[in-house]
Amino acid sequence: MTERIFVKCFILLVVLMATPNFLIAQTQGSQEWTQTRTAWGDPDIQGIWNNVTATRLERPEDLSERNILTDEEAAEYSQSIADIRNEALARPHIGYNVNIWFESSDSLSGNRTSLLIDPPDGRLPPLTSLAKKVSEAEAEARRMSPADTWWDRGPYERCISRGLPGAMLPGFYNHNYQILQTPNYVVILVEMIHDARIIPLDGRSRIDTGIKHWLGDSRGHWEGNTLVVETTNLRHVDRLSVAFFGTSEQGRVIERFTKLDSGVMDYHVTVDDPVTFTDTWTASIPMTLVDGPLYEYACHEGNYGLPNILAGHRREEAQMAQSK
Numbered sequence: 001m002t003e004r005i006f007v008k009c010f011i012l013l014v015v016l017m018a019t020p021n022f023l024i025a026q027t028q029g030s031q032e033w034t035q036t037r038t039a040w041g042d043p044d045i046q047g048i049w050n051n052v053t054a055t056r057l058e059r060p061e062d063l064s065e066r067n068i069l070t071d072e073e074a075a076e077y078s079q080s081i082a083d084i085r086n087e088a089l090a091r092p093h094i095g096y097n098v099n100i101w102f103e104s105s106d107s108l109s110g111n112r113t114s115l116l117i118d119p120p121d122g123r124l125p126p127l128t129s130l131a132k133k134v135s136e137a138e139a140e141a142r143r144m145s146p147a148d149t150w151w152d153r154g155p156y157e158r159c160i161s162r163g164l165p166g167a168m169l170p171g172f173y174n175h176n177y178q179i180l181q182t183p184n185y186v187v188i189l190v191e192m193i194h195d196a197r198i199i200p201l202d203g204r205s206r207i208d209t210g211i212k213h214w215l216g217d218s219r220g221h222w223e224g225n226t227l228v229v230e231t232t233n234l235r236h237v238d239r240l241s242v243a244f245f246g247t248s249e250q251g252r253v254i255e256r257f258t259k260l261d262s263g264v265m266d267y268h269v270t271v272d273d274p275v276t277f278t279d280t281w282t283a284s285i286p287m288t289l290v291d292g293p294l295y296e297y298a299c300h301e302g303n304y305g306l307p308n309i310l311a312g313h314r315r316e317e318a319q320m321a322q323s324k
Contacts, residue, residue: 033261035225040183043225045259048178048294049287051267052103052170054081057283059114059122066113067122074111102172109286115170118270118282125279131248147313150306155237158306159193159299161214163237163246164253165269167195170285177287178294179257186220186227194297199229207233212249227257248275263289 036044059067069077109115114122127135145152156162162169167190168177174192181187188197199220207217209232217233231253237246247253251273258266265287272280 035259036262038181038183042181042183042222043227043259044181045227045257045265046179046181047289048176048292049265050103050176050290051168051285051287052175053109053115053286054107055109055112055115057115057169058124059116061123063113064121064123067120069108069111069113071111074108078107103175115283115285116281117284119279125277125281128274128276128278131276147309150310153306153309155214156193159303161193161195161237164215164231164234165247165255165271165283166237166245167192167197167215168255168267168269168285169245169283174295174297176290176294178292186229189294191294191297193299209233216253225258227255229255229257231255247271247273250275265289 038044038046063069116122116124119125141152147153150158156166161167162171171192176191178189178191179186180189184200184202186199186201188199189195190197195215197215197218199218201220201222203221204219206219211217212233212235214235214237216231216235218229218231220227220229222228232251234247234249234251234253236249251271254270254272256266256268258268260266267285267287268282269285270280270282271277
């Protein structure tokens, strides 16, 4: 599949992704429910959780003043999503069935128009002047050398990582997360690209600031029934792939996991990245408990996409050379 087709499909699928379970209200759980606890007394948030939702990260510009739609408006929105999906299915050149490949539904999460809750307009803060220059340079690199070497393809496309907070944001498939707990650690196993986040809870010091990781250096603690995770030491995740959402190396990500009911959890994520954004931003993303198992995401095994992309570009170069 060419990069242009992939980008178009990705943009389409951002609108399609959801699961019906997210119609559960995310701001309140059952009044009769009591937080269960582990054998050592911590709130028990273990299990396999799914965060796919049709609500976009950013609010559509034509709904800038509306954070919640009425039931009637949400029904119209759902129908528009169904129409877009059916139109996509009618185009044979896409080459696959989105109903088979992708987790999709027509419903908004709680009739919400954006996952972003801050800024209040549901839009990401403007980029800094430096970030704009970096973004423009990366766009120019994609145009001039889209596949000179494997370094020209993004870390997600090379099965490395989507970075943070990207690894924890809804996408198009495999957005399941298995959480395991011990007295001193919380482990979050991300199905997509099989990332394993091992988060210490014992108050240990952070690693040296010069050491950068794709998913950073995380430290966690409990505030009541909420698990709070602060991550620093992140690597810069470039914009060479459309399926990413990372930070600069100066970025800081604060996550809050709060179980609201036996099968509902609210995930809050705040990104503080003064190099990239002119202000901080926060999203609230509902998660629902699902039955397992968590499947292996064998991204490299049998994957000929990257060598074929490079080989295809070499052929294009040869054809251009012959035409001169």
